[in-house]
Amino acid sequence: MAEVSRLAIARAMFVKDVRVEIRSRVVAHQILPFAALVMVLFAFALDATNVLTRVAPGLIWLAVLFSMIIIVQRTFAVEATDGALEALQAAGVDPVPVYWGKWAALVTQLLVLELLLIVTAIVLYGIEVRAGGIVLLVTTAISATCGLAAVGTIYGGLAAGVSGRETLLPLLVLPVASPVLIGATRAVEAALGTGGTAIAEGWPWLGLLSVFAVAFGVGGSFAFGPLIED
Amino acid sequence: MHPSPHDATGTVIDLHDLVVVLGRYPALAGADLRVDAGEIVLLAGPNGAGKTTLLRACAGLARPVRGGGTVLGFDLNRERDAIRSGVGLVGHRNGLYADLTVEENLQFWGATAGASRSDVAAAATAMAVDGRLLTVPVGRLSAGQRRRVALAVLVVRRAALWLLDEPHAGLDATGRDELDQLLRRAAQAGATVVFSSHELDRAQLLATRTVSVVAGRTEATNG
Numbered sequence: 001m002a003e004v005s006r007l008a009i010a011r012a013m014f015v016k017d018v019r020v021e022i023r024s025r026v027v028a029h030q031i032l033p034f035a036a037l038v039m040v041l042f043a044f045a046l047d048a049t050n051v052l053t054r055v056a057p058g059l060i061w062l063a064v065l066f067s068m069i070i071i072v073q074r075t076f077a078v079e080a081t082d083g084a085l086e087a088l089q090a091a092g093v094d095p096v097p098v099y100w101g102k103w104a105a106l107v108t109q110l111l112v113l114e115l116l117l118i119v120t121a122i123v124l125y126g127i128e129v130r131a132g133g134i135v136l137l138v139t140t141a142i143s144a145t146c147g148l149a150a151v152g153t154i155y156g157g158l159a160a161g162v163s164g165r166e167t168l169l170p171l172l173v174l175p176v177a178s179p180v181l182i183g184a185t186r187a188v189e190a191a192l193g194t195g196g197t198a199i200a201e202g203w204p205w206l207g208l209l210s211v212f213a214v215a216f217g218v219g220g221s222f223a224f225g226p227l228i229e230d
Numbered sequence: 231m232h233p234s235p236h237d238a239t240g241t242v243i244d245l246h247d248l249v250v251v252l253g254r255y256p257a258l259a260g261a262d263l264r265v266d267a268g269e270i271v272l273l274a275g276p277n278g279a280g281k282t283t284l285l286r287a288c289a290g291l292a293r294p295v296r297g298g299g300t301v302l303g304f305d306l307n308r309e310r311d312a313i314r315s316g317v318g319l320v321g322h323r324n325g326l327y328a329d330l331t332v333e334e335n336l337q338f339w340g341a342t343a344g345a346s347r348s349d350v351a352a353a354a355t356a357m358a359v360d361g362r363l364l365t366v367p368v369g370r371l372s373a374g375q376r377r378r379v380a381l382a383v384l385v386v387r388r389a390a391l392w393l394l395d396e397p398h399a400g401l402d403a404t405g406r407d408e409l410d411q412l413l414r415r416a417a418q419a420g421a422t423v424v425f426s427s428h429e430l431d432r433a434q435l436l437a438t439r440t441v442s443v444v445a446g447r448t449e450a451t452n453g
Binding site: 003004008009011012015016019020023024078081082083084086087088089090091092093 | 289290291311312313314315317318319321322323324325326327328329330334337338339341342343344367383387
């Protein structure tokens with residue numbers, strides 16, 4: 001039997017997770033509409049154009065965060081339902097590429113979600129994307145998504161084998177992900193110019209998001225195996 | 231180097247005085263187990279006797295607090311990763327993805343073990359997974375068909391030691407007969423099989439040897 005590269009296992013996990021989503025369409029048919037609904041409800045609740053424009057970046061990332069928790073619960077429910085996660089352990093599959101494969105699949109789904117939410121915010125809230133802010137907006141979305149996906153994958157794995165995981169996961173994820181919520185909101189405010197902030201003010205927040213993503217990405221590589229084991 | 235069925239010669243399991251504690255209670259209280267290559271060994275005993283824990287210990291999943299030994303030639307306390315890569319454990323659940331087809335499940339598990347597409351096809355054939363089923367989502371299969379796919383996963387992973395926890399559970403009479411045939415075929419192909427069952431009459435016909443598990447100990451062995 002040939003030795004298996006970590007890349008091959010990560011790719012198999014990524015392809016599997018994306019396939020499961022394409023087949024089940026849970027994200028497409030349930031979570032994307034849920035996120036869009038959150039944005040619509042915010043629009044009704046904060047029924048003043050100037051307020052909506054001002055808080056739109058925060059609302060986008062709140063909707064992303066809530067939706068991510070549902071996606072993570074779903075992706076690990078798929079692993080737990082027929083004992084696949086335990087089967088991966090029992091088969092001695094290296095947990096590091098399992099973590100990265102699931103992380104990549106989550107990043108993909110979150111980026112699609114964020115694109116939808118930004119378009120929704122443009123349509124509903126009347127925000128405008130400045131040409132000079134597009135690079136900051138895109139890099140912020142990527143950095144924040146990488147960090148959120150790292151946190152979601154770590155704690156999703158931790159909660160997967162625990163009873164009451166549906167309520168435990170938000171309690172674990174929300175406090176840890178709060179730096180991403182703050183940093184991404186500030187950076188997107190700068191990119192969009194809401195609240196009169198300049199684009200240059202967003203770059204330090206992007207640095208914070210990058211450090212967060214690297215820290216939790218590396219930490220997750222080491223922690224994921226022991227967390228799902230115990 | 232991970233073990234393969236071809237490596238599994240001589241003594242496959244040699245465990246002594248195994249104590250495993252779950253919560254505050256010992257699930258195994260000094261169990262011994264010795265299994266030679268090619269055997270089909272039945273673990274018999276009442277509910278809560280420790281059969282599942284013994285199977286999980288053999289798979290390197292339950293940590294012993296006392297005792298030890300070797301599985302596939304690897305030390306149970308120090309080389310659990312190596313043990314796991316050569317062992318296939320099918321418990322009450324099959325470890326499959328309901329939304330994926332049979333072929334996609336086998337490809338996924340094959341990819342985690344470095345198997346080729348031809349290995350996947352051969353595994354499906356070996357476990358009598360009908361070619362027409364390959365494109366069917368696992369969630370639409372019967373319990374017997376799902377169990378066959380789970381066994382095909384063990385083939386595609388080239389597991390040398392098959393540990394099966396009540397494999398007949400949930401199957402109809404035909405499914406049980408088919409399962410017995412597949413396990414005999416796997417043993418003839420070089421796999422060693424250890425399984426638990428409550429259906430002693432049927433299981434003893436399949437097994438080459440029976441080990442009784444009572445109150446966390448392996449009490450009696452007969453041939």
